[in-house]
Amino acid sequence: MKFSIVVFPGSNCDHDAYHAAKHVLGHDAEFRWHKETSLNGADVVVLPGGFSHGDYLRTGAIARFSPIMGAVAEFAAAGGPVLGICNGFQILCEAGLLPGAMLRNRDLKFHCEHVGVRIEQIDTPFTSLAAKGQVLRIPIAHGEGNYFADAKVIADLEASRRIIFRYCDPRGQITEDANPNGSLNNIAGICSAGRNVVGLMPHPERACEPVLGSADGLVLFESVLSEVAAHGSVRTAAS
Amino acid sequence: MTVDTALLARHGLSSIEYDRIVASLGREPTLTELGIFSVMWSEHCSYKSSRIHLKKLPTEGPRVLQGPGENAGAVDIGDGLAAVFKIESHNHPSFIEPYQGAATGVGGIIRDIFTMGARPIALMNSLRFGDIDGADGARTRRIVEGVVAGIAGYGNSIGIPTVGGEIAFDDRYAGNPLVNVLCLGIVDADALVKGSASGIGNPVYYVGSKTGRDGIHGATMASAEFDEKSAEKRPAVQVGDPFMEKLLLEACLELMKTDALIGVQDMGAAGLTCSTCEMGSRGGAGIEIDVMHVPQRESGMTPYEIMLSESQERMLLVVKKGREAEVERIFQKWDLHAAHIGEVTSDGRMRVKDRGTVVADIPNSALVDAAPVYDRPTARPAYLDDVQQLDLASLPPVTPGDALVELLGSATIASKRWVYRQYDHMVRTNTIVLAGMGAGVVRVKGTSRALAMSVDGNGRYCYLDPRRGAMLAVAEASRNVACAGATPIGATNCLNFGNPERPEIMWQLVEAIEGIAEACRVLNVPITGGNVSLYNETNGDAIYPTPILGVVGVLEDASKVVARAFRAAEEDIVLLGDGSGELGGSEYLKVLHRLVKGRPPELDLDHERRLIDLLVRAASAGLLRSAHDCSDGGVAVTLAECAFDTGGIGCDVDLPPVNDRNTIGEVRALFGESASRAIVSVRPADRAALMEMAAAGGVPAKLIGTTGGSRLVMRVGGRPAIDLSLEAAERTWSTSIGRHFRGRAA
Numbered sequence: 012m013k014f015s016i017v018v019f020p021g022s023n024c025d026h027d028a029y030h031a032a033k034h035v036l037g038h039d040a041e042f043r044w045h046k047e048t049s050l051n052g053a054d055v056v057v058l059p060g061g062f063s064h065g066d067y068l069r070t071g072a073i074a075r076f077s078p079i080m081g082a083v084a085e086f087a088a089a090g091g092p093v094l095g096i097c098n099g100f101q102i103l104c105e106a107g108l109l110p111g112a113m114l115r116n117r118d119l120k121f122h123c124e125h126v127g128v129r130i131e132q133i134d135t136p137f138t139s140l141a142a143k144g145q146v147l148r149i150p151i152a153h154g155e156g157n158y159f160a161d162a163k164v165i166a167d168l169e170a171s172r173r174i175i176f177r178y179c180d181p182r183g184q185i186t187e188d189a190n191p192n193g194s195l196n197n198i199a200g201i202c203s204a205g206r207n208v209v210g211l212m213p214h215p216e217r218a219c220e221p222v223l224g225s226a227d228g229l230v231l232f233e234s235v236l237s238e239v240a241a242h243g244s245v246r247t248a249a250s
Numbered sequence: 251m252t253v254d255t256a257l258l259a260r261h262g263l264s265s266i267e268y269d270r271i272v273a274s275l276g277r278e279p280t281l282t283e284l285g286i287f288s289v290m291w292s293e294h295c296s297y298k299s300s301r302i303h304l305k306k307l308p309t310e311g312p313r314v315l316q317g318p319g320e321n322a323g324a325v326d327i328g329d330g331l332a333a334v335f336k337i338e339s340h341n342h343p344s345f346i347e348p349y350q351g352a353a354t355g356v357g358g359i360i361r362d363i364f365t366m367g368a369r370p371i372a373l374m375n376s377l378r379f380g381d382i383d384g385a386d387g388a389r390t391r392r393i394v395e396g397v398v399a400g401i402a403g404y405g406n407s408i409g410i411p412t413v414g415g416e417i418a419f420d421d422r423y424a425g426n427p428l429v430n431v432l433c434l435g436i437v438d439a440d441a442l443v444k445g446s447a448s449g450i451g452n453p454v455y456y457v458g459s460k461t462g463r464d465g466i467h468g469a470t471m472a473s474a475e476f477d478e479k480s481a482e483k484r485p486a487v488q489v490g491d492p493f494m495e496k497l498l499l500e501a502c503l504e505l506m507k508t509d510a511l512i513g514v515q516d517m518g519a520a521g522l523t524c525s526t527c528e529m530g531s532r533g534g535a536g537i538e539i540d541v542m543h544v545p546q547r548e549s550g551m552t553p554y555e556i557m558l559s560e561s562q563e564r565m566l567l568v569v570k571k572g573r574e575a576e577v578e579r580i581f582q583k584w585d586l587h588a589a590h591i592g593e594v595t596s597d598g599r600m601r602v603k604d605r606g607t608v609v610a611d612i613p614n615s616a617l618v619d620a621a622p623v624y625d626r627p628t629a630r631p632a633y634l635d636d637v638q639q640l641d642l643a644s645l646p647p648v649t650p651g652d653a654l655v656e657l658l659g660s661a662t663i664a665s666k667r668w669v670y671r672q673y674d675h676m677v678r679t680n681t682i683v684l685a686g687m688g689a690g691v692v693r694v695k696g697t698s699r700a701l702a703m704s705v706d707g708n709g710r711y712c713y714l715d716p717r718r719g720a721m722l723a724v725a726e727a728s729r730n731v732a733c734a735g736a737t738p739i740g741a742t743n744c745l746n747f748g749n750p751e752r753p754e755i756m757w758q759l760v761e762a763i764e765g766i767a768e769a770c771r772v773l774n775v776p777i778t779g780g781n782v783s784l785y786n787e788t789n790g791d792a793i794y795p796t797p798i799l800g801v802v803g804v805l806e807d808a809s810k811v812v813a814r815a816f817r818a819a820e821e822d823i824v825l826l827g828d829g830s831g832e833l834g835g836s837e838y839l840k841v842l843h844r845l846v847k848g849r850p851p852e853l854d855l856d857h858e859r860r861l862i863d864l865l866v867r868a869a870s871a872g873l874l875r876s877a878h879d880c881s882d883g884g885v886a887v888t889l890a891e892c893a894f895d896t897g898g899i900g901c902d903v904d905l906p907p908v909n910d911r912n913t914i915g916e917v918r919a920l921f922g923e924s925a926s927r928a929i930v931s932v933r934p935a936d937r938a939a940l941m942e943m944a945a946a947g948g949v950p951a952k953l954i955g956t957t958g959g960s961r962l963v964m965r966v967g968g969r970p971a972i973d974l975s976l977e978a979a980e981r982t983w984s985t986s987i988g989r990h991f992r993g994r995a996a
Contacts, residue, residue, distance in 0.1 A: 023409020027679045062407040065493025121402050123674045152674045
């Protein structure tokens with residue numbers, strides 16, 4: 012199984028995703044520079060966290076124009092599993108592969124800490140091995156993770172069960188106190204209409220080994236490995 | 251050019267120094283040359299007041315691969331790897347413009363690490379501010395918010411975790427906050443890169459941001475004290491661009507994998523000037539550049555301005571002739587422009603041209619080796635006789651429980667979560683002790699090892715006795731590293747002092763350096779580099795003398811790492827070390843009695859070394875469940891901190907009495923800050939093994955109680971002293987700092 016990890020200028024969690032895929036899970040992993048136009052045989056595409064182009068404009072606003080994004084969109088359209096983590100989620104929103112946008116955190120401060128994340132839906136390639144309602148303890152690390160979309164989009168997301176992760180307290184309760192950044196409906200992550208593109212602000216790749224304080228993030232990677240093994244890989248012209 | 255006293259004063263040069271310039275050139279300098287001399291001979295770049303004393307520091311040891319003199323020091327950590335680290339200050343800019351001052355401080359020290367070829371993997375910082383709710387509280391809070399946001403803004407963006415640090419608040423820093431930043435990187439020991447130029451005719455490249463007029467004379471600014479007009483110096487503070495530095499970092503590391511590179515140095519203080527003459531000097535060569543090739547952000551810049559600019563995120567490289575295309579291709583990949591600005595020459599001179607016309611032509615030796623060195627007069631300050639007197643009997647009585655609550659809520663002791671939550675302390679997935687839980691500890695991927703770091707210093711101790719205070723800083727940083735289970739192997743120091751032209755300040759500096767030297771020698775932690783920041787004073791009021799020590803240790807088995815928090819109920823709590831509960835210079839005296847008096851605790855370096863050895867051996871044997879060094883606030887505060895962040899594991903202890911059983915004896919047992927002590931917890935089944943190991947190692951060890959319960963219960967000599975709700979105490983401790991900032995925008 013091969014993970015292709017896209018590297019934009021300013022990506023800084025690319026090595027972490029690579030380490031999780033290659034050294035923790037023992038699968039093939041490869042960096043793909045943003046100027047490439049092919050995913051080079053990817054089974055899973057990861058858009059990692061970081062500050063692409065410094066996030067000096069809107070987060071992800073410049074990265075969406077990178078040449079590789081054409082191949083990512085094509086791979087996604089064909090049903091290939093795409094995971095956007097933190098800045099990767101922001102890029103997916105800017106690219107129109109996921110709806111909505113991220114505002115600055117409610118208190119205007121960067122937050123780096125472990126939070127509770129409840130799995131809302133398990134019919135995506137990244138949550139298929141999880142239990143509905145399972146509570147993960149995973150770190151967040153962002154200054155702009157306050158998920159926002161207009162009322163209609165939020166209603167659509169809710170109705171189509173596309174909210175995949177919500178911030179929760181350790182017992183799984185969705186409370187205002189458990190919401191670290193002010194996201195609408197405690198949204199921590201969503202999926203595309205086809206359910207194969209998933210974006211989330213928390214960092215599952217930072218929670219894959221007990222020595223780091225949590226291995227709860229492993230379930231996302233194990234899920235996608237099992238999905239690809241069961242249903243085969245997606246191949247597009249650029250993948 | 252007319253050279254008068256006003257022109258020399260603007261350049262921070264004395265008339266004697268000017269005469270030396272004329273003598274070394276054999277003629278009058280041009281204005282550009284005068285500017286070049288002024289920055290290279292500034293205190294900041296030349297260390298002219300401290301250099302003769304810095305030579306007293308031990309800099310060698312079996313693990314030292316690179317001592318002082320390069321961009322950063324390096325120590326051997328096994329497996330063919332080296333840890334490269336250094337601490338640096340950005341105090342003056344952080345007062346004038348807190349966000350950018352702190353941000354560019356982070357950027358500067360990161361460049362020092364990757365210019366050595368190392369991949370930076372951790373940042374730490376040591377900060378000092380005025381009282382958060384004192385007379386200058388509003389200004390202090392603005393500075394705190396700016397500095398923290400600046401450190402976060404730069405470190406988070408570039409993707410290097412800020413894994414820990416320390417912060418203290420005292421009004422003596424209100425007008426001169428301290429921002430000291432340590433960066434640590436990893437490199438193959440045989441791939442260390444030096445900042446030297448060699449090979450006649452090899453091309454010299456400039457890479458990174460364009461040069462602007464920002465930061466001109468920043469080094470000179472950092473070599474003078476502040477007055478009411480300091481805000482006018484704002485243009486001398488630079489603006490950081492962490493994205494540009496991220497590109498430079500990746501591109502330089504990629505280039506270093508080839509063998510096309512000869513040497514590299516970042517343009518920090520004194521910018522293009524310093525990098526050009528230092529690289530030439532180290533390589534025994536000269537460098538000739540033409541400023542017309544230097545990428546410029548503004549039009550009409552003079553050679554003087556280009557040479558003195560301190561614009562950030564710029565590097566100077568010397569590469570092998572014939573490999574230019576390969577080098578340029580790597581920088582192009584990262585969207586960086588590498589400008590060929592000159593060549594290495596054989597004549598040992600720094601020659602600067604402007605469109606072919608020579609505007610500066612100076613022997614490197616005049617700038618680097620012949621810089622003035624002063625043996626400034628010293629005098630023991632008169633204040634010491636008064637402040638070292640401490641009459642404990644005259645202190646009004648205090649209820650110990652109330653005292654503990656007040657200490658836990660005081661800004662210096664309270665939880666710094668509000669701060670470190672703003673730092674990405676987990677990126678790169680190496681952080682195995684989370685921020686706030688002990689020393690900063692990062693694993694080294696591809697090995698079984700981890701590296702532990704701690705930055706420590708106590709300005710109040712050093713004010714009361716600079717020599718002992720500085721020794722205690724070395725001891726505390728080393729002990730913190732050992733509490734994580736790591737063997738201390740190297741150190742870096744940042745010496746923050748006032749105006750060295752005042753004999754009392756110079757005395758503090760010399761005493762502190764000698765104290766550091768002695769402690770480092772006994773504890774086997776050579777100093778591999780560092781930084782001196784003088785003139786930290788405003789209107790004649792100096793900061794406390796504040797040497798900050800950064801100690802790095804290696805943990806052979808990362809899985810054996812130990813942190814401060816209790817792990818489970820019904821485990822044994824053991825106090826390692828003893829001491830008479832000295833209160834001189836303590837947090838207790840400052841917070842409860844507003845007193846800064848007495849002498850700091852005695853330090854027996856042999857005791858300290860035995861304690862450090864014991865902590866490392868006990869951790870390695872898997873005996874320690876938690877370990878926390880006893881320092882600010884004494885045993886009582888240490889025990890409370892061991893119980894915090896555990897999800898509610900309290901403690902019940904009986905502390906050995908001190909002297910007699912009067913009230914002050916109780917206070918000393920609880921809040922005294924005797925050195926060389928740690929609180930550890932062990933499984934009951936392991937207690938005997940620990941006690942045996944301690945006895946064999948010559949370290950006093952005493953079982954003082956057990957973990958568990960929902961309260962903090964402390965007795966002294968069997969008599970009840972403190973009985974507090976853990977939850978309430980933890981709330982006080984964890985919310986105190988954030989409370990001052992609630993509702994304020996960044």
